[in-house]
Amino acid sequence: NNMIVEIIPCLQDNYSYLIIDKNNNACVIDPSEAKPVIDLVERKKINLKYILNTHHHYDHIGGNEELKKKYSSIVVGYKDDAERIPGINVLVENNQVWKSDNFEAKIIHIPGHTTGHISFHFFNEKLIFTGDTLFSLGCGKIFEGTYQEMFESLNKIKSLPADTKIYCGHEYTLQNSKFCIKHDPENTNLQNKMLEIAKKLEKAQPTIPSTLKDEIECNIFLRAKNVESFSKLRDLKDNF
Ligand code: ZN
Ligand code: FE
16 A cells, blocks of 8 residues: 655645555645646646545635646545535544545544644554644644643544654744744753754755654643643743
């Protein structure tokens, strides 16, 4: 089962992703805009069969309609967000395994950033698309949910195998790392991770994917012991 993931930089700092199977069928995850996705699909002669959305924000669904029209792709999103996800065809729910062609992903409902935020866990390939909930060395802002919900959502992700690859919605890693090191200056794993990040950014490479192991060792939001300390950090980060 050899899938490959292509990273597509979009807008200012978004990442959309293609997950491509051996027959050149693909899903796009969170197409912020259509153009860069179309460019890659055409260049690699890919069949863009599915559009998977983690949540309804414009920088995650902006390309839905155009891609759906051009490639007759099927749009997959959370059932309670059917009104907010353009072109939605397949409504999925928490803990459901979505399976089509060679693609198989468990849907994990992870509210907090938005009430309808989900992640797609491709458990066979050990990778997860976390949208704006878990970032490398950070987590999303709480727009619609509660601190408790966001804390529990991060804990759900934390319980997956440590070698799971993390593909998130934005390149925020450098800025996030500065906040982590400020509050966790003695963390040698974090210090080493920051050196790796600097090397990648020097070469203009994405810092994504991260791994769950790295995040558990280095991400201060995953290291928070309880919802009180998590909430305090989240507030501090909003003004960082
Ligand atoms: Zn968002
Ligand atoms: Fe976003």
